[in-house]
Amino acid sequence: MELSQAKNKFIQTWGSLGTQWGISKTMAQIHALLIVSPEVLSMEDIMAELHISRGNASMNLRNLIDWGIIFKEYKPGERREYFSAEDNIDELARKIAKERSKREIKPTLRVLQEVSQLEHSQTEEAVHFKKKTAELYEFLSRADNMLEKITDYKESWITKTIMKLMK
Amino acid sequence: MELSQAKNKFIQTWGSLGTQWGISKTMAQIHALLIVSPEVLSMEDIMAELHISRGNASMNLRNLIDWGIIFKEYKPGERREYFSAEDNIDELARKIAKERSKREIKPTLRVLQEVSQLEHSQTEEAVHFKKKTAELYEFLSRADNMLEKITDYKESWITKTIMKLMK
DNA sequence: TTATACTTTCAAAAACAAATGAAACTTATT
DNA sequence: AATAAGTTTCATTTGTTTTTGAAAGTATAA
Numbered sequence: 001m002e003l004s005q006a007k008n009k010f011i012q013t014w015g016s017l018g019t020q021w022g023i024s025k026t027m028a029q030i031h032a033l034l035i036v037s038p039e040v041l042s043m044e045d046i047m048a049e050l051h052i053s054r055g056n057a058s059m060n061l062r063n064l065i066d067w068g069i070i071f072k073e074y075k076p077g078e079r080r081e082y083f084s085a086e087d088n089i090d091e092l093a094r095k096i097a098k099e100r101s102k103r104e105i106k107p108t109l110r111v112l113q114e115v116s117q118l119e120h121s122q123t124e125e126a127v128h129f130k131k132k133t134a135e136l137y138e139f140l141s142r143a144d145n146m147l148e149k150i151t152d153y154k155e156s157w158i159t160k161t162i163m164k165l166m167k
Numbered sequence: 168m169e170l171s172q173a174k175n176k177f178i179q180t181w182g183s184l185g186t187q188w189g190i191s192k193t194m195a196q197i198h199a200l201l202i203v204s205p206e207v208l209s210m211e212d213i214m215a216e217l218h219i220s221r222g223n224a225s226m227n228l229r230n231l232i233d234w235g236i237i238f239k240e241y242k243p244g245e246r247r248e249y250f251s252a253e254d255n256i257d258e259l260a261r262k263i264a265k266e267r268s269k270r271e272i273k274p275t276l277r278v279l280q281e282v283s284q285l286e287h288s289q290t291e292e293a294v295h296f297k298k299k300t301a302e303l304y305e306f307l308s309r310a311d312n313m314l315e316k317i318t319d320y321k322e323s324w325i326t327k328t329i330m331k332l333m334k
Numbered sequence: 335t336t337a338t339a340c341t342t343t344c345a346a347a348a349a350c351a352a353a354t355g356a357a358a359c360t361t362a363t364t
Numbered sequence: 365a366a367t368a369a370g371t372t373t374c375a376t377t378t379g380t381t382t383t384t385g386a387a388a389g390t391a392t393a394a
Binding site: 001002003006007009010013014017019020021022035036037038087089090093103104107108111112114115118121123124125126128129132133135136139143 | 168169170173174176177180181184186187188189202203204205254256257260270271274275278279281282285288290291292293295296299300302303306310
């Protein structure tokens with residue numbers, strides 16, 4: 001296999017992984033492309049490599065920047081904007097985890113909290129409802145917490161200790 | 168808030184969480200409904216509660232069964248099938264994690280493994296490509312491993328130890 | 335201030351994913 | 365073996381999300 005094939009395969013795979021996890025294909029593909037690109041790329045470069053339109057490139061680049069996982073760069077004396085990916089993978093994971101927690105987990109936790117508060121529940125159904133939603137709340141908030149700890153202190157002794165325990 | 172409202176809110180929220188994580192809305196909603204239902208439900212019940220068609224219900228029920236997170240039950244003397252949800256939440260998480268690993272992470276790992284094997288890489292681009300894909304492989308396989316350990320041995324001393332460390 | 339190089343926006347189109355519903359199928363009952 | 369009760373399938377429709385592309389917007393340089 002040669003580089004261009006391998007590169008393409010990686011980009012496609014990353015795109016479909018993205019899709020399966022609720023991230024648009026193009027967004028994941030642009031990210032993949034920037035990860036394996038040793039040089040910063042312009043919007044034109046990205047459009048050409050992935051065969052996508054200007055608008056599509058622009059929107060997804062902005063989205064990736066909002067997620068904090070790619071960056072705009074300026075070359076001295078040039079008008080054009082260039083883009084590069086976060087190149088520390090632990091840091092990448094940390095940002096993704098943080099963002100998904102903020103956008104998806106936290107709001108769900110608020111709802112679980114709220115609905116599990118249900119008052120005057122006499123019926124069996126209501127009792128069961130409270131119990132289950134409270135359990136989900138407990139579980140999800142613990143998982144969220146754990147993820148936060150793991151990703152926040154990637155280099156701390158706690159993570160190293162865990163890693164050792166898990167060997 | 169009364170039960171029916173709370174229930175509805177929970178089902179909607181769970182549905183949209185599903186969507187954001189790449190699971191179809193109806194599939195997540197059926198699951199939510201079964202979780203908070205103290206009694207087993209028939210397909211008719213589910214169709215009525217969620218206002219969905221027979222086909223939709225049938226397909227998503229099968230899907231949930233394939234994931235191993237809901238079960239078919241038979242009432243003695245009745246032809247009709249009933250459904251119930253896995254009611255241990257740790258077990259639920261374990262099954263979801265295992266399934267997503269099998270369907271999405273493992274195949275991605277295989278590709279990363281393969282493309283990072285790229286030979287005769289002289290150019291800077293090829294060297295960089297190998298390095299990055301190898302890093303991603305390392306990271307993803309470690310994360311996958313960790314998740315497996317955590318979910319597999321929910322009750323083991325290792326998990327308890329980690330939990331204590333994380334307090 | 336005008337031309338130029340580049341980026342962003344957004345309405346419309348295309349692509350994709352999910353849902354419907356009727357027909358086919360299965361299994362049990364008379 | 366015919367009827368009934370229930371379930372599954374799948375071609376078609378509906379709905380949602382993504383993408384396009386042209387127009388509007390911005391910033392720089394001449």
